[in-house]
Amino acid sequence: MNNRNRGKNTGDDILFGPDKQIDKLRLAVQDIHYLLSRGYAERASSELVGNRYKLKTRQIQAIRAASASEIQIEIRKSKQIEISDLKDRTIYLDGFNILILLESLLSEAYIFQGIDGCYRDLSGVHGTYKRVNQTQRSIELVSQFFQEANLQKLIWIFDKPVSNSGRIKQIILEFAVETQLNWExxxxxxxxxxLAENAEITASSDAWILDYCTKWFNLIDYLIQQEKLSVNLIRMA
Structure with a gap:
């Protein structure tokens, strides 16, 4: 029996629970947005703002993930497509990005909506992927989206160097065979x-991918709205 979750870290309720902390984080995101829009580097901007507001490491991670420059926001919005654009199309999923974000969301970890409208969490792979209690449900949510969008094909893309990537590939393919889904x-x-170079349509919340991909779909936002998921959500804008 797998007893692992991808939930909150110890201390997250102190860092992200109180209103005064959230107000401070939102101000910090505004400041980073200002600096990024004027050409300052991301790391330098987040460290400067983190020092100003006396933020902890995980808070700095959150504001960095939620921030973007004005040009980045414009580029991302110009490439975003809607569910109605997906009928009979193929979509490529940023595998660990989407899967871990859904696992975190279902584990009641804090989820942050950035100023670009995308959702991000504070979990990471760190070289090894470990299946958790919410993995199966996360895959099922993707299958519901696949059917509701009337997609022709869905292709998961995972990091080959990450330990257990072959195992999660096997789990997803077995699920696809059992449920007769056209997945790869x-x-x-x-x-x-x-994903940036080969996918016509991508589902990801990774900032670099969103900046350089052809088209992208906000899958996490769709699932939260459509499936009425309960989310421990902090809107950073």
Whole structure:
């Protein structure tokens, strides 16, 4: 029996629970947005703003993930497509990005909606992917989207160097066979570059991918709205 969750870290309720902390984080995101829009580097901007507001490491992670420059927001919005655009199309999923975000969301971890409208969490793979209690439900949510969108095909892209990527590939393919879904799973050494260069439509919340991909769909936002998911959500804008 797998007893793992991808939920909150110890201390997250102190860092992200109180209204005064959220107000401070939103001000910090506004400041980073201002700096990024004027050409300042992301790391330098987040460290400067983090020092100003006396933020902890995980809070700085959150504001960095939620921030973007004005040009980045414009670029991302110009490439975003709607559910109605997906009928009979193929979509590529940024595998670990989408899967871990859904697992975190279902585990009641804090989820942050950035100023670009995308959702991000504070979990990471760190070289090894570990299946959790919410993995199966996360895959099922993607299958509901696949059917509701009337997609022709869905292709999961995972990081080949990450330990257990082959195992999650097997789990997803077995599920697809059982439920008769037209899914593929591919392992790539550089999935971000692959998605940016090869996918006509991508589902991801990774900032770099959103900046360089052809078109993208906000899958997490769709699932939250459509499936009425309960989310421990902090809107950063």
């Amino acid at each position: 799973v591919e392992l790539e050494f550089n999935p971000d570059k692959f």
